[in-house]
Amino acid sequence: MSDPTEPAKPAHAGTPTLRDLRGLTQARIALGAHGAGLPTGAALAFGLDHARAREAVWTPLDAAAIRAALRAQGLESVEVRSAVSDRTEYLRRPDRGRSLAPESATVLDGHGPGFDVAIVIADGLSATAVALNAVPAATALAARVRRAGWSLAPVVVASQGRVAIGDPIGARLGAR
Structure with missing residues (x-):
């Protein structure tokens, strides 16, 4: 050998x-x-x-810690959930992780007539990676958005969310 x-x-x-x-x-x-x-x-x-x-x-997403870190960076945020009830369902029903829970959909209403950019932080398959990287990435992106003169929606922190949950979030916020 x-x-x-x-x-x-x-x-x-x-x-x-x-x-x-x-x-x-x-x-x-x-x-x-x-x-x-x-x-x-x-x-x-x-x-x-x-x-x-x-x-x-x-590992569950610590949305409160992420929102506190965003607030410390001067970024407004809101918290929402997908239509998933728990992590097991999240893993078995990807379609539900792409949709907003009904009560979360109403949280997004009334945040303005529309925005150029919406940033969505979803836990996806690794809340650990999100905890390490989301706030620095959102902060850097928000700075570029502001320098470009674009309007920025409140950062949305979505628990049990898949990537495609950004679609209904962007639609509710009127993001262009």
């Missing part, structure tokens, strides 16, 4: 091998083998990555 840490030798000059491709992707390729299974390091790395993914999917 060859050592996966050794540099790969192409079968034909100029033809990349699987090990050559390891540096080009995060995919799990050319991990090696130990009997019928994976080497211990590869199996442990997979287990850790799987646990991180499950945590990202099941």
Whole structure:
């Protein structure tokens, strides 16, 4: 058995091998083998990555913390929910994560006649990623929107929301 840490030798000059491709992707390729299974390091790395993914999917969005951070950056915000009742339904019924809950739809009414831009922060499949990145991204985007002279709707923080929940939110806010 060859050592996966050794540099790969192409079968034909100029033809990349699987090990050559390891540096080009995060995919799990050319991990090696130990009997019928994976080497211990590869199996442990997979287990850790799987646990991180499950945590990202099941960690709830802390909408209050995001709204407080937006407020600290001088951004007005509102909170809404999708038509999903819980995380299990969110995972099983993507269509409901794309729609606003009826009570949330009315929250958006009355925020003005329309805006050039609406920013929607939805938890999607990783509230962890949203917690780390949404406020800095929204702050940077809002600054560019203001420099361009465009009107900005209150930032909408949507729990249990899929990407397409931005469509009914934008429509309710009259975003252009």
